[in-house]
Amino acid sequence: MANNILEFSLNRSTSVEPLNDGNLLSICQLRDTFTAAEIRMLVKMPELEIAEISGSFRHAYLDEIEDLNAALQQLLGVRVGAGMLKIIKGLLGEAENLDQVVYMVEEACHGVILHLTKKVLLKAPEDAEAKFAFYANMVKKSIRLYDRCAAFAKGSPLVAELEAEQRAGGER
Amino acid sequence: MISEFNRNKVINVVSLDAATLAVHGILDDSIYSLELDFKVRIDDLVCFAVSGRWLRWTTPECPEALKFLAQAEGFCLEPGIDEKIHKIIGRTACRHFANLFIECAYAVRETVKLLHWQQAQADGSELSLKDFLQRGKPQEGVAGATERSTAAANKVEIKADSAAAVAVDGLKEPAKKTAGNAAVGKGGFVIDLHVHTSPASPCASDSVTAMIIEAKRIGLQGICLTDHNYLWSESEIEALRRKHDFPVFRANEIVTEQGDMLVFGFYEDVQGIIKLRELKRRVAAVGGFIVAAHPFRGFLTFGADDIGLTREKAASREMFQLVDGIEVLNGKVTETENGLAQEVAQALKLPATGGSDAHDVSTVGFYATVFTQAVNSEKELVAALHKGNYQPVKFR
Ligand SMILES: [Zn+2]
Numbered sequence: 001m002a003n004n005i006l007e008f009s010l011n012r013s014t015s016v017e018p019l020n021d022g023n024l025l026s027i028c029q030l031r032d033t034f035t036a037a038e039i040r041m042l043v044k045m046p047e048l049e050i051a052e053i054s055g056s057f058r059h060a061y062l063d064e065i066e067d068l069n070a071a072l073q074q075l076l077g078v079r080v081g082a083g084m085l086k087i088i089k090g091l092l093g094e095a096e097n098l099d100q101v102v103y104m105v106e107e108a109c110h111g112v113i114l115h116l117t118k119k120v121l122l123k124a125p126e127d128a129e130a131k132f133a134f135y136a137n138m139v140k141k142s143i144r145l146y147d148r149c150a151a152f153a154k155g156s157p158l159v160a161e162l163e164a165e166q167r168a169g170g171e172r
Numbered sequence: 173m174i175s176e177f178n179r180n181k182v183i184n185v186v187s188l189d190a191a192t193l194a195v196h197g198i199l200d201d202s203i204y205s206l207e208l209d210f211k212v213r214i215d216d217l218v219c220f221a222v223s224g225r226w227l228r229w230t231t232p233e234c235p236e237a238l239k240f241l242a243q244a245e246g247f248c249l250e251p252g253i254d255e256k257i258h259k260i261i262g263r264t265a266c267r268h269f270a271n272l273f274i275e276c277a278y279a280v281r282e283t284v285k286l287l288h289w290q291q292a293q294a295d296g297s298e299l300s301l302k303d304f305l306q307r308g309k310p311q312e313g314v315a316g317a318t319e320r321s322t323a324a325a326n327k328v329e330i331k332a333d334s335a336a337a338v339a340v341d342g343l344k345e346p347a348k349k350t351a352g353n354a355a356v357g358k359g360g361f362v363i364d365l366h367v368h369t370s371p372a373s374p375c376a377s378d379s380v381t382a383m384i385i386e387a388k389r390i391g392l393q394g395i396c397l398t399d400h401n402y403l404w405s406e407s408e409i410e411a412l413r414r415k416h417d418f419p420v421f422r423a424n425e426i427v428t429e430q431g432d433m434l435v436f437g438f439y440e441d442v443q444g445i446i447k448l449r450e451l452k453r454r455v456a457a458v459g460g461f462i463v464a465a466h467p468f469r470g471f472l473t474f475g476a477d478d479i480g481l482t483r484e485k486a487a488s489r490e491m492f493q494l495v496d497g498i499e500v501l502n503g504k505v506t507e508t509e510n511g512l513a514q515e516v517a518q519a520l521k522l523p524a525t526g527g528s529d530a531h532d533v534s535t536v537g538f539y540a541t542v543f544t545q546a547v548n549s550e551k552e553l554v555a556a557l558h559k560g561n562y563q564p565v566k567f568r
Pocket of ligand 1: 398465
């Protein structure tokens, strides 16, 4: 067994392509030892709504999904954003052979969010001090980032100013 | 065509020995690059020797995340583990490490299935992989414990726990009573219309008792429990009202395909997802009231303004044709997002409410809704909502 030969391998790739009309095409592909699957979705901008969706799914031991494309159409109009996983799961159901499809739809949506995030991050200054201020300001603007990861944890230098402002606000 | 964002993930699993797997995961995308290594015991899926490495990251503090990866030591990578990975690794370390970890956990479970099948073949079994996994359900128990049955069991527990939370309560009321409860105060009758409690809302951290005590302490005139797809019973609410001598109301935050809705005066226990159109039909039939909760709750790193969402475009969403009101002050979203909700409510002439969306005592009453008249019962609350004599306020 300990021959250093892989037992299992997985490759997942997600890409987001802006189309000429401003909408986004997000594609998530999965290749692993048991699976060959793809989800393609068109996201309408700036509403961020799923406007077209299709997919394919082949798997070594899970039952075939009866009509995947018909099932996926239930997601039309769903908005990419916070709370979407609950909605995707609720609409597609939680059958075992749909687990991976739900995950891939979510990944394709994450791709869209990360694509838009990248555009914001491109505005980050290169100079260390200005860069620090850029991120400190980001958490101030979007308080949901606060205490939700190591970088913006309570006591992190990046949130020092925010916490000082909160203390001052509390005393008033 | 040009792809502007790409994320690639590669997970590899090898057998170290008959009892142990080694996992190596890579996440490399347009923004981040990170790696994760750990080992897993095949018999119980418990992981150990977790380590990670950053190659590219964003904020100057991201490298701190590595310190927190050790918290995954001892995680059992069964199907239900994803949520725990999100909560612990995602929130203390980094959501991208959590994403990679979840991917690795999936790969581990699949590997173990493959190994079990290979072992059976070596022992003379002629079953195909599919037949083997379907027949071998007990053996699969290691790697494939059913997530859904656990979720169902939890649901029952929640109901039982919340009843217990009402009955057995370790918290003491503050000595001084705040004046103004149950009567219209100088500024009106102020109710926080959006409050979550634990354990009814799994994402909340404080009990209903703690939330009520805090609401009284800060001088609210009432709170409305809006736990997620959760129906408080009339008797539970009555018991809470009597015990705390404080107006407690119940609503329900119901998830629809168009987002979360705060539903008042509607007492069906809705589980799973319901289409907004169907919800509207049922709620209207009993004279209830639907408020679109945080309709523009968006994204962590960019806002509606960054993507060019105008008031007109925002107001044209189908959702707004179906709701009775809009929550325009929500304590969990940005000012810009609340601002957009406010503009849309004005443009569509829809009533506007405010609520903290508190999940712990520190934020109860951050925002609320002020009614011009006292509200003494749920019936009165629903009637008042329909009447429209109220305004959202920043309270705390
Ligand atoms: Zn809520």
